[in-house]
Amino acid sequence: MMPLLTTKGLSRNFGGLRAVDGVDFAIMPGEIRAVIGPNGAGKTTFVSLVSGRIQPSSGMIVFDGADITNLPAYARVRLGIAYTFQITSVFANLTAYDNVVLPVQRTLTDGRSKGAVHVGVMAALERTGLAGRAHMPAGQLSYGHQRLLEVAMGLALKPRLLILDEPTQGLADGEIDNFIGLVREIAKSATVLLIEHNMPVVMQVADRITVFNAGKILAEGTPEQVRANAEVQDAYLGTTP
Amino acid sequence: MKEASPAKAYALHLGVIALLFALSFVLLEYHHGLLARIMVLAVFAMGYNMLFGYVGLLSLGHAMFFSAGLYGAGLAVIHLGWSVPAAFAAGLACGALLALVIGLLALRTSGVAFMIVTMMFAQVFYLIILYFAAWTGGDQGLVVPQSGRVLVLGDTSLGLTNPTVRYMSALVLFSIVLLVTLGTVRSRYGRVLVAIRENDERTKMLGYDIFSNKLVAVVVSGTICAASGAAYALLFGYVGSTFASVQYSILPLLWVLLGGAATTLGPLIGTLFMYYVVDITSGYTSAYLLIVGIALILLVLFFPRGILGTIRQRWLGWLP
Numbered sequence: 001m002m003p004l005l006t007t008k009g010l011s012r013n014f015g016g017l018r019a020v021d022g023v024d025f026a027i028m029p030g031e032i033r034a035v036i037g038p039n040g041a042g043k044t045t046f047v048s049l050v051s052g053r054i055q056p057s058s059g060m061i062v063f064d065g066a067d068i069t070n071l072p073a074y075a076r077v078r079l080g081i082a083y084t085f086q087i088t089s090v091f092a093n094l095t096a097y098d099n100v101v102l103p104v105q106r107t108l109t110d111g112r113s114k115g116a117v118h119v120g121v122m123a124a125l126e127r128t129g130l131a132g133r134a135h136m137p138a139g140q141l142s143y144g145h146q147r148l149l150e151v152a153m154g155l156a157l158k159p160r161l162l163i164l165d166e167p168t169q170g171l172a173d174g175e176i177d178n179f180i181g182l183v184r185e186i187a188k189s190a191t192v193l194l195i196e197h198n199m200p201v202v203m204q205v206a207d208r209i210t211v212f213n214a215g216k217i218l219a220e221g222t223p224e225q226v227r228a229n230a231e232v233q234d235a236y237l238g239t240t241p
Numbered sequence: 242m243k244e245a246s247p248a249k250a251y252a253l254h255l256g257v258i259a260l261l262f263a264l265s266f267v268l269l270e271y272h273h274g275l276l277a278r279i280m281v282l283a284v285f286a287m288g289y290n291m292l293f294g295y296v297g298l299l300s301l302g303h304a305m306f307f308s309a310g311l312y313g314a315g316l317a318v319i320h321l322g323w324s325v326p327a328a329f330a331a332g333l334a335c336g337a338l339l340a341l342v343i344g345l346l347a348l349r350t351s352g353v354a355f356m357i358v359t360m361m362f363a364q365v366f367y368l369i370i371l372y373f374a375a376w377t378g379g380d381q382g383l384v385v386p387q388s389g390r391v392l393v394l395g396d397t398s399l400g401l402t403n404p405t406v407r408y409m410s411a412l413v414l415f416s417i418v419l420l421v422t423l424g425t426v427r428s429r430y431g432r433v434l435v436a437i438r439e440n441d442e443r444t445k446m447l448g449y450d451i452f453s454n455k456l457v458a459v460v461v462s463g464t465i466c467a468a469s470g471a472a473y474a475l476l477f478g479y480v481g482s483t484f485a486s487v488q489y490s491i492l493p494l495l496w497v498l499l500g501g502a503a504t505t506l507g508p509l510i511g512t513l514f515m516y517y518v519v520d521i522t523s524g525y526t527s528a529y530l531l532i533v534g535i536a537l538i539l540l541v542l543f544f545p546r547g548i549l550g551t552i553r554q555r556w557l558g559w560l561p
Contacts, residue, residue, distance in 0.1 A: 051446065077448030085446070091439045102436050105429045106448040157448065 004029045010059035019045040021215035032192045034202040037212030043195045047163050051083035052076045080160030084150040092139030103156035124156040144175045164194045250561045258416045277408045280415040286508030288465030289493035294503035296458045297438030302359030304489035305366040306463040309335040310470030315480035318389040325392045329471045336467020344459035367485040382481025501547030505561045
């Protein structure tokens with residue numbers, strides 16, 4: 001099987017700092033991949049390069065067999081790469097419903113989905129459990145619900161690759177359990193690339209884990225392999241009890 | 242952006258148009274003429290609102306789009322002897338082309354830089370008008386001859402100097418632009434514009450090309466303003482460089498802020514209000530600008546989102 005996304009020698013410099021340094025990465029269709037690493041390891045920069053929010057200094061990104069390195073972000077979204085923001089970035093003055101209208105009408109315009117806007121919007125809101133709050137202004141939703149709205153907007157884009165940047169940050173424990181269920185559900189129809197700090201979440205949902213450190217991939221493997229990796233323990237996980 | 246019943250919104254707008262139509266038969270001559278002018282300038286304000294209200298781009302150079310229409314139509318009649326429809330189309334084309342060029346350049350900036358860049362381009366446009374005084378009449382301006390201001394429709398010819406024809410022409414233009422604006426802001430494209438205003442980074446990551454969406458908005462806005470300018474030249478018979486000065490870039494901003502940014506009827510209300518405050522106060526004192534200033538301050542204090550914007554916020558959430 002061909003990987004959905006690969007990067008070759010992907011690098012990005014900020015001044016003298018190599019935030020992402022020659023990363024070769026591949027993710028298979030249908031996989032849930034977690035990216036972990038200490039603060040400043042280059043995780044967010046890496047997914048920003050993949051989503052096109054920032055341009056690489058060198059290297060190459062291939063999505064579904066096509067070179068997308070020079071495509072602008074909006075064009076990558078249309079190909080099926082959806083990105084949900086680390087810092088909640090919903091349209092606070094619009095209702096939850098209207099927030100989701102935007103991605104739905106995008107997929108309709110691109111011909112990637114069919115039917116009425118309303119149906120698509122309610123489907124995304126129902127999957128994330130927000131249907132009952134459709135007409136609340138997004139800014140008045142609780143923080144946890146705003147995070148879910150982010151995910152709903154990502155889902156409404158009908159992504160083939162959904163990038164979630166620290167989706168459980170700031171969520172309560174009960175909300176996190178629901179969230180794990182949601183990610184598993186999403187993975188039935190999309191590939192999920194997840195940056196996450198919450199180790200129990202990572203260990204539960206990820207098929208494979210990629211560990212970043214100082215802009216490079218330090219290790220990669222199943223949760224068990226990564227847990228057992230001594231280098232990873234030094235860099236990030238601390239000593240195992 | 243609430244779930245408004247479209248019928249209600251369209252009924253309100255058609256009602257406003259019907260009211261303006263009825264007023265034509267009731268108003269005294271002076272107010273009749275003034276209202277015709279206000280409707281034409283409200284079109285200018287609506288064009289400005291398209292960009293400022295819905296996309297959140299504050300331009301300080303829209304006088305150039307208005308005067309592109311004004312001179313485009315006026316000079317076509319004066320120097321080329323074009324008919325009224327052809328001259329109007331020329332005005333629109335000048336405005337659209339200018340907006341496309343300015344949009345391509347100015348949209349590389351945003352925020353304060355966008356304000357400054359648009360203002361500078363408008364100043365360049367103003368100075369060009371003065372420089373080519375042989376054709377434009379410079380700071381004196383030019384009068385569009387009455388003989389050129391006749392609209393020929395089949396067998397009938399309508400003199401645009403006739404007050405009723407003038408009023409109705411202004412009303413037709415106003416109505417078309419009002420309904421186009423309403424249709425646009427309720428459309429998918431309108432939603433995208435509001436999304437860009439609220440959070441452009443997020444909108445980009447939902448698959449929208451921000452630059453080209455903004456560029457279309459600049460061209461639409463510029464073309465509407467040019468329509469206003471072209472109508473002004475043809476209906477009121479005067480083209481002058483004052484209309485290209487900074488003052489006429491700031492006036493539409495003021496009208497829109499007063500009436501309510503991002504409301505479809507706000508531009509009309511703002512223009513109407515401003516004109517009548519000036520008109521009434523200048524009848525009493527030569528220091529009328531003082532009173533206008535006080536009125537503006539009171540409005541900002543009690544109607545911070547403009548007249549219609551505040552009404553929408555407090556009472557009528559369904560207003561478009």
